[in-house]
Amino acid sequence: MRAALVERFGPPQGLVIGEVPDPVAGHGEILIEVAAAGVNFPDVLVVAGTYQILPARPFSPGKEVAGTVCAVGAGVHRITVGDRVLAQLEHGGYAELAVVAESQVVGLPDGVPFPEAAALGLAAITAHFALVRRAHLRPGETVLVTGAGGGVGSAGVQIAKALGATVVAVARDEQRAALATEQGADHVLLAGPSMREEVMALTDGRGANVVLESVGGDVFASALRCTAWEGRLVVIGFASGELPTLKAGHVLVKNLAVLGIQVSDYRDREPDSVRTVIEELLGLFVQGRLTVPIDRAFPLEEAGSALAAVEAGGLRGRVVLTCRPVAPVAQTPVG
Incomplete structure (x- = not known):
């Protein structure tokens, strides 16, 4: 498969597009054909080598993906092959395939396009946990x-x-x-x-x-x-x-x-809580009460440019990578 790789830490333009072996779903894991990956500011820090969690190089950055399940490992019960899903992961999203623990995967409702799903994930989860779990908003x-x-x-x-x-x-x-x-x-x-x-x-x-x-x-x-x-x-x-x-x-x-x-702590410590929040957010999206404006979509080959755009700021919406051709999804009318 193709993936955007960090071979050495530095600016976004240092990302390399390379061929790597296809990952395999192990016990309790799901293999996703990635249609879209969210591009977030923490990814800029990961690529620069200044983020608090850094895997061994070379690796692919990317903390959220949306796509179709193409294989499941033993012990997977909630998700099946062919499901459209949104997934959270520490790294590995800027690739054509991603392996994710079943606990970090949520099924997508009908009418939610892959790019919007990928763009919704990390930012909206962070905002929700900040308002509800941390600040106890009334x-x-x-x-x-x-x-x-x-x-x-x-x-x-x-x-x-x-x-x-x-x-x-x-x-x-x-x-x-x-x-x-x-x-x-x-x-x-x-x-x-x-x-x-x-x-x-x-x-x-x-x-x-x-x-x-x-x-x-x-x-x-x-x-x-x-x-x-x-x-x-x-x-x-x-x-x-x-x-x-x-x-x-x-x-x-x-x-x-x-x-x-630090929302990734909830992902690792309380995956059920994170899934519940994601399902609530997807419900708001389907109802038209939460929009996810996308400023720019880049192909996987331009992952460095996508990260540079996020780093520079001035965007009017989110940035996503399209890792595989994304078929249009019929939107469910609201109201």
Whole structure:
């Protein structure tokens, strides 16, 4: 099979397309013919060699795939050959075939295309766990989402709305602000020095009950000051490249909770919980309450360019790789 390979750590353009032996499904594993693979910012870090989990080289990056099951190993009971599926994995997604444990695989409902399924996975799972598992979001609360228009930010806006929250989205430019508005944000702001004052004005001086923070740097500092008394700020990432310093005084005087989310830990420790969340997210997609805009789709041969596009930013939606020809899927009308 063909795969995009990391032979040495470095920039995305260093990925090599090569022929490698076809993988074989072992006990409890499933072999998937990959139709589409999600391209995520953590993949950029993996290829650069700066991510917290790095396999031995050479290896194929890629943490989420959608495709068709072409073989199953002994001990597999829930999934069968021919099923259309979405799967999570630590690496190995940028390839024509992928082996995944059955515990990490979810069947796709009719009408969900492979590219959208692959693009939905990691970002939406992260946003859901951040809101529900970590922040314990309650209906009627206000959620502040930084990095709106990005993968996790877009999912966070929509999932928070679906859970009954008022959403304040913070975007870095007008293009992403427009996308956040389309996705249902109640209020949209541009990141800048007046962020705290604007959020406080929108919330009658209370601030946001829950903050999803994925930017870092100065945005993190402003977001912390926007958090309401007994609010919960969830640290998702540092897209700006600047790791922030936490001012503990703000945490103390406002009784704040600053929380982290490393969603792959849930994948490994609680696969049943992750499958339940994915099934809920796919349900929202089928209902038209969660959209997954795709900015660009690259063929497998251009995996390096796909990662470079994610690294550069400025996208209006997700990036996916098409690893095999993707047949159109009839969409089920909503309403």
